Amino acid sequence: METYSSDVIKKIVDAAGKNNVLFSKEEKIPYENDASYIGGLLPELVIIPENSFQIASVLKICSQNGVNVTVRSGGTALTGSSVLQYPGILINTMKMDKIIDLNLSSRYVVCQPGVRLDKLNEYLKKYNFFYPPDPASSRASTVGGSISTNAGGLRAVRYGATKEWILGAEFVTGNGNIISTGEYTLKRSAGYDITALLIGSEGTLGVLTEAILKIEPLPEETGRILAFFRDISEVGRAISDVKNAGITPLIAEFMDLPTIDSIRDKLDINIPEYTQFMLMIDIDSTKKSLMEKITQAQVIIKKYSNDIIVITDRVKMEKIYSARKGAYSSLLKQRENDKQIVIIGDLIVPASELPETLKEIGKKIDEHKIKATLFGHIGDGNIHANIFVENTENGIKRVDELQMEIAKIAIKHKGCVSAEHGIGTEKNALLYEEYREKNSLYTLELMKKIKNVFDPYNIMNRGKIFYEKQD
């Protein structure tokens, strides 16, 4: 049944251009899901615009007529943030996929939202540069989606999350105004930082149509340490000690035995039999001093691990890196039956809190008698507790309860309920709990007021980030 009048639909189609609209159910069905377990509604129309003017015209009509709009790019969201919770239309920015400008001396690249992150880095590699944010989904995720979720990824331990890498943006607000924020320069002191507000806004304020991204020269040389552990808190201590010694690794990942097992065939290394956890650290340096730096880290880790492998061969390193990036998909092989799904958790604590946090999370999972595996970007304190459960009402309820208890552990240890995946519709309750616990629910009220300024008719990505009662 159509929710909006044929007159309104016609106006939207005319504004977008008929060739940029998907009408049939068959073409629209893929948009009912993102990479999370949370399904959404079938969009009334899917608009795949070519430019920001079309987006502005569509959003003006939608605002005037109360048509809800969900935005999407790569569709790899893990929190249900890129599917429809309310009837409406979907804007997919994947046709806007151009790299517009590159300036090496000023260290920036200008991109449209549909540029995939791996494609961007393939392009930059030709110039010996790279864009540091590196979510494991980088093959499919995009500039638009990663900015809108403030994505982190493997290199965040050194370079921070996406928010550190965005200088400016072109953005269409929910009511259809095209705005330009930020600059091409590293510094600016000129009023409110609107660019920062857009980062992590999950499509609730409008549509990002262009971004100015900072870039870096590629590291000269890198090497990798793999270390094996029996005990989870030893992993936390090892990485804390490495950082205490003033070493900031390029990446610092950990994984538990089930995760190792799911990618064991791709790792092609000898893993000691006692192993329950593996730590993977990349160190970068000049060609001359790389081994010196690796040895320094090795000596520290040796206090906690008897078995350490050092790899400097680029091909082997690349193979292991892509196996790690594929860990989530590989975990699906560990399901006990076809009905099971794997729900990826995403919390973060300061690195110093890791040993205690990891211990408490392990205990909580045992108490709940639910199958879960752990991996994550341990160098920046980001832990993914991945829960295996049947996709039934009762199964999801059990996961929600466990997620809430794990979130409370993170909050207690000065952390956050979402490190890099965003809130979507999966974590609204956890976000509310975080601010309730901090005695700062007014922060959430302020966020809603800000949304209202960008999106006065409340049409953009409704139901995401905040609790919202279904009409």
Ligand SMILES: Cc1cc2nc3c(=O)[nH]c(=O)nc-3n(C[C@H](O)[C@H](O)[C@H](O)COP(=O)(O)OP(=O)(O)OC[C@H]3O[C@@H](n4cnc5c(N)ncnc54)[C@H](O)[C@@H]3O)c2cc1C
């Ligand atoms: C296998 C796998 C591994 C992952 N690993 C990581 C990881 O290591 N680190 C990490 O941070 N994340 C990770 N993710 C999560 C996800 O990939 C990231 O959040 C990603 O950055 C989303 O990009 P996307 O283009 O797919 O966005 P989408 O899924 O299309 O959208 C994500 C959000 O951004 C909004 N959005 C999209 N485009 C726009 C736009 N143009 N304007 C305004 N809003 C927009 C959407 O409305 C939605 O709220 C992983 C996901 C998978 C499936």
